[in-house]
Amino acid sequence: MKKIKAFLLEDQLCFAVYKAANQFTKLYRQVLEPFGLTYPQYLVLLALWEQDSLVVKQISEKLSLGIGTLNPILNKLVDKGWVTKETSSKDKRAVIISLTEKARATETLITEKLMEKMAHCDALTVIDGDLRAQLQNLNELLTQLNNMEVKDEYL
Amino acid sequence: MKKIKAFLLEDQLCFAVYKAANQFTKLYRQVLEPFGLTYPQYLVLLALWEQDSLVVKQISEKLSLGIGTLNPILNKLVDKGWVTKETSSKDKRAVIISLTEKARATETLITEKLMEKMAHCDALTVIDGDLRAQLQNLNELLTQLNNMEVKDEYL
DNA sequence: TCATTTTATATCGTATGCGATGTATATGTC
DNA sequence: GACATATACATCGCATACGATATAAAATGA
Numbered sequence: 384m385k386k387i388k389a390f391l392l393e394d395q396l397c398f399a400v401y402k403a404a405n406q407f408t409k410l411y412r413q414v415l416e417p418f419g420l421t422y423p424q425y426l427v428l429l430a431l432w433e434q435d436s437l438v439v440k441q442i443s444e445k446l447s448l449g450i451g452t453l454n455p456i457l458n459k460l461v462d463k464g465w466v467t468k469e470t471s472s473k474d475k476r477a478v479i480i481s482l483t484e485k486a487r488a489t490e491t492l493i494t495e496k497l498m499e500k501m502a503h504c505d506a507l508t509v510i511d512g513d514l515r516a517q518l519q520n521l522n523e524l525l526t527q528l529n530n531m532e533v534k535d536e537y538l
Numbered sequence: 539m540k541k542i543k544a545f546l547l548e549d550q551l552c553f554a555v556y557k558a559a560n561q562f563t564k565l566y567r568q569v570l571e572p573f574g575l576t577y578p579q580y581l582v583l584l585a586l587w588e589q590d591s592l593v594v595k596q597i598s599e600k601l602s603l604g605i606g607t608l609n610p611i612l613n614k615l616v617d618k619g620w621v622t623k624e625t626s627s628k629d630k631r632a633v634i635i636s637l638t639e640k641a642r643a644t645e646t647l648i649t650e651k652l653m654e655k656m657a658h659c660d661a662l663t664v665i666d667g668d669l670r671a672q673l674q675n676l677n678e679l680l681t682q683l684n685n686m687e688v689k690d691e692y693l
Numbered sequence: 694t695c696a697t698t699t700t701a702t703a704t705c706g707t708a709t710g711c712g713a714t715g716t717a718t719a720t721g722t723c
Numbered sequence: 724g725a726c727a728t729a730t731a732c733a734t735c736g737c738a739t740a741c742g743a744t745a746t747a748a749a750a751t752g753a
Binding site for chain 2 (some may be wrong): 391395396397398399400401402403404405406408411424426427433446448502507513514517519521
Binding site (some may be wrong): 421459527 | 724737739740741742743747748750
């Protein structure tokens, strides 16, 4: 009596994603820890290196993280001197997050160390291309699904 | 001055995986919450539905979770009456986790509810096949990388 | 204008997820 | 059998991640 394939642990897409996310975090920790950074904290910096001085809401959207998750991360980045927080003068509700000199100065080094680590595994690059595109599709789908849920109740 | 493509937030494989994992957890919560289950708790049940009465160590390996993460989850499952814990008679260090009657009885219902939810999104099924295989490759790679790290220091 | 509603953050409680450490039990070696 | 080592689990501290709630400021509208 074999069970439905889709519901065996090893065959589940969601489980594969779950495991990959955990493994990635572990891998990145090796590089980021010496800088005193965690993976989510690094993501915030990554967003700001692309475009500095974002409002919290913009970072929240870029990373798909709620304020409840993001705010503690931002506070830690402030404490550790990576970013600053200032109220927007145009909209006093909004808070602008900006990179410090330290954060700007360290971008290259962190990026190099990460590339070094990843280079140890050429296969990662090979796999990368197609998978990335598919995952982006998946993410759009999941996001839609999650946003649809409220309406869903009324069907 | 465009930056290296690989290091733009949106283009990063790890970020795509990270987001997908978060979205999946949200999606599953909708189905699992009425049962009083979280996604990791459900994963434990999934493992046990495949094969009951596993030792903690075995579950830890199946889910790629350390004892520090797994133990609190198991304790909650015990508290809520989904599984039992008993010391192995053969090896008094080992703890055997077994499904309760409630857990066995609810498997079908939970599985049905999950399939219902997923069925709302046919596209998920279409994407699934290839992506799953690729993610499994990715996971093997990442796991190897993570296990290699210790030796890595001596190169 | 002024009450209502929306929006941007902040805070809180619960549940992971991890590395580090502690403890009891097996195991291997002599 | 004694003892060093390895293994299985437990516990702790830190850092997310989420939903729910709170608060202040902006936008809306009668």
